[in-house]
Amino acid sequence: MLPLLLAIVPPYIGAEACAQCHPAQSRAHSASRHAVALRPANATLAALFGDRPLRERSGVEFTYEGDPRGMRVVVSRGGASATALIEWAFGAGAQAITPVGRAGSRYFEHRISWYREPGHPARTLGHPGEASGSPDQALGIPQDAATITRCFGCHATGVEPGPRLGNMQPGVSCERCHGPGAAHAAKPGHANIRILSGLSANGLVEVCAECHRGPADKPTPGDPANIRFQPIGLMESQCYQRSGTLSCLTCHDPHADAATDAAFYAPKCLGCHAAPSATDCPRASRRDCVRCHMPRGTPFPFLKFTDHRIARPGK
Numbered sequence: 001m002l003p004l005l006l007a008i009v010p011p012y013i014g015a016e017a018c019a020q021c022h023p024a025q026s027r028a029h030s031a032s033r034h035a036v037a038l039r040p041a042n043a044t045l046a047a048l049f050g051d052r053p054l055r056e057r058s059g060v061e062f063t064y065e066g067d068p069r070g071m072r073v074v075v076s077r078g079g080a081s082a083t084a085l086i087e088w089a090f091g092a093g094a095q096a097i098t099p100v101g102r103a104g105s106r107y108f109e110h111r112i113s114w115y116r117e118p119g120h121p122a123r124t125l126g127h128p129g130e131a132s133g134s135p136d137q138a139l140g141i142p143q144d145a146a147t148i149t150r151c152f153g154c155h156a157t158g159v160e161p162g163p164r165l166g167n168m169q170p171g172v173s174c175e176r177c178h179g180p181g182a183a184h185a186a187k188p189g190h191a192n193i194r195i196l197s198g199l200s201a202n203g204l205v206e207v208c209a210e211c212h213r214g215p216a217d218k219p220t221p222g223d224p225a226n227i228r229f230q231p232i233g234l235m236e237s238q239c240y241q242r243s244g245t246l247s248c249l250t251c252h253d254p255h256a257d258a259a260t261d262a263a264f265y266a267p268k269c270l271g272c273h274a275a276p277s278a279t280d281c282p283r284a285s286r287r288d289c290v291r292c293h294m295p296r297g298t299p300f301p302f303l304k305f306t307d308h309r310i311a312r313p314g315k
Helices: 015-019 025-032 043-046 145-155 174-178 182-186 199-213 224-228 230-236 238-243 262-270
Strands: 038-040 063-065 068-076 078-091 096-103 106-110 112-115 122-124 140-142 296-300 303-305
Touching: 015 025, 015 174, 025 174, 043 063, 043 068, 063 096, 068 112, 145 199, 199 230, 199 238, 224 230, 224 296, 224 303, 230 238
Parallel strands: none
Antiparallel strands: 038 078, 063 068, 068 078, 078 096, 096 106, 096 112, 106 140, 112 122, 296 303
8 A cells, every 4th residue: 555645735934934035025014904904803893893882773782892802792682682702803994894703613704894984883795684583693694614714714824724723824914925935934946935926917816816806706797896806807807808918916016005196006007008188088187097997986885996997987
């Protein structure tokens, strides 16, 4: 009988180890929203949800308080109640923060999220609008192992199927995109790390689509909700399909937050498109291509997204 051969997976070493050789990228990343895409729940999260109970029209009441292990939520209606521990806060808070906890051994996405635009909690995106049948149901939507593993896998680093979180590093850090770094740290070289700069434009977009969603996720054609998923819109655009070189990295530094100044993006557009005349584009003098060709949309309450289809106005 042949001996059983086990693949040895290089371990994760953490962003601090990467910073020793890549200090500039590390400084940018540590200040980015990617770095805090997942955080342990704590009293700070409980404070966002307020010190007074939240009440839905159905009579369901949510009460939050800090807990040494996270944030405790009590859901009650009439004489019935349900209690659970919120362990994780998903989202950097640029738009929202969604709590995730466990009821027994199963993870659930909490029915209530905190939204930055109004500055208060409201129903989590995708949760039913009708009243919950019981306090247990009002805690949120239970997640199967595959779904919650993907959730953690896109908001953290080193997540193993299950999900097993023993080696997890909260937040999207270097090794989430470049792979485990121990072998590379021991002997730096391109052969033992995932080098993204050598990928094609399509390859780069597919890397981002691992979490930001792409065509492989089978979106509904024409669904306004697709604006949430930037790779889907970008890959539908004529700019992407005709250029052969346009990718997410054309406009965005993957180690830092996306720029919010429209003037930053105009030179990116003019790298392929000749500067329009005043008769062609009334905004040419303002150097603002994004306002018309990549407008912001609000397909859901309190959430705004930039349309990456790069369409002509009215098309």
